[in-house]
Amino acid sequence: MMDPGLVGRLEEAEAALAAAETEMAAPEVASDPSRYAEVAKRHSELRPVVAAFHALKDALAEAAEAAEMASGEDDAEMAEYLEATAEEKTAEAERLEQRLRVMLVPKDPNDEKDVIIEIRAAVGGDEAAIWAGDLHRMYTRYAETRGWGIEPISGSESEAGGFKEVTFAVKGTGAYSRLKYEAGPHRVQRVPKTESQGRVHTSIATVAVLPEAEDVEVEVHDNDLEIDVFRSTGPGGQSVNTTDSAVRITHKPTGMVVTCQDEKSQLQNKLKAMRVLRARLYQIEMERRNAELAADRRAQVGTGERAEKIRTYNYRENRVTDHRIGLTIQRLPDILEGDLDEFIDALTLDEEARRLAEGS
Numbered sequence: 001m002m003d004p005g006l007v008g009r010l011e012e013a014e015a016a017l018a019a020a021e022t023e024m025a026a027p028e029v030a031s032d033p034s035r036y037a038e039v040a041k042r043h044s045e046l047r048p049v050v051a052a053f054h055a056l057k058d059a060l061a062e063a064a065e066a067a068e069m070a071s072g073e074d075d076a077e078m079a080e081y082l083e084a085t086a087e088e089k090t091a092e093a094e095r096l097e098q099r100l101r102v103m104l105v106p107k108d109p110n111d112e113k114d115v116i117i118e119i120r121a122a123v124g125g126d127e128a129a130i131w132a133g134d135l136h137r138m139y140t141r142y143a144e145t146r147g148w149g150i151e152p153i154s155g156s157e158s159e160a161g162g163f164k165e166v167t168f169a170v171k172g173t174g175a176y177s178r179l180k181y182e183a184g185p186h187r188v189q190r191v192p193k194t195e196s197q198g199r200v201h202t203s204i205a206t207v208a209v210l211p212e213a214e215d216v217e218v219e220v221h222d223n224d225l226e227i228d229v230f231r232s233t234g235p236g237g238q239s240v241n242t243t244d245s246a247v248r249i250t251h252k253p254t255g256m257v258v259t260c261q262d263e264k265s266q267l268q269n270k271l272k273a274m275r276v277l278r279a280r281l282y283q284i285e286m287e288r289r290n291a292e293l294a295a296d297r298r299a300q301v302g303t304g305e306r307a308e309k310i311r312t313y314n315y316r317e318n319r320v321t322d323h324r325i326g327l328t329i330q331r332l333p334d335i336l337e338g339d340l341d342e343f344i345d346a347l348t349l350d351e352e353a354r355r356l357a358e359g360s
Helices: 004-025 033-071 076-103 126-145 175-182 266-290 332-336 341-359
Strands: 115-123 149-157 163-171 184-190 201-211 225-230 246-251 256-260 311-314 319-322 327-329
Touching (some): 004 033, 004 076, 033 076, 115 175, 115 266, 126 149, 126 163, 149 256, 175 201, 175 341, 201 266, 256 266, 311 332, 319 332, 319 341, 327 341
Antiparallel strands (some): 115 163, 115 201, 149 163, 246 256, 319 327
């Protein structure tokens, strides 16, 4: 017997799917691309829910039918078969009901967005910068395995290798839904190449994962911006080119500063810097709305102290541990090559379980 409240919600979804199908067939909707896309998206979200609901009803009906037939069956072997079938269909119905409860938990509205990732060396000097470079490569490889695009935005390279800080966009369907779990301090424990006595050092790099905001989602007024241009520089301060193409944008109301110098064109650098600024402002607004995080971005990356971490990468023991869910994987080289799905899948399931518990 299903929970009446759940049945009611599923019947509403069934009606909404039928309404979306009718709407998509209407000439006035079919001739309006933006409206049609909106209805089609709603249809695609509802369809798997309704399909699972129908499968659940079928499984319950088959379980009841098999149980009824078993109760009136004189042949012991056939009765045993029918009872086993009833149990199997009942278990299937229970799995489908649990799956539907998860499917009905409201989705994060940012899940389908592209993301902007910012990686900063925090604690550990040159080794932290090298580690930031390793994380940058790890996320680049992960994006490649999923067929997502990578777009460099800005970077400050370290003379020892790696990055003092680096910002890049990951473009692909569902990028935020997968990469949002990577936000926070990442701790590495290893012997640096420069360490002559073989001592293990601990370093931290912080990762911020920002859903890329559309213009309509974040309003930025021109008079709130202070825009400076200057000559691009590389490691050690040497000039990269001979024109003032680098752009620094200061958002006066928040004091937020974004710099971009990767492109040769001043306009291109300005456009990229504005994308980062909008993403950061959108992140702050999300934090304010959720009332779960502080109003500034330190809620994501922490202070960068060694005691703070979401994940530890231990080279000597060939292990990576995610401290949020207590999961350890003994395949560090694979992880650094972008094999992150085991962690991300586990974190996704953990979040779904928590949201389901909160909503029950």
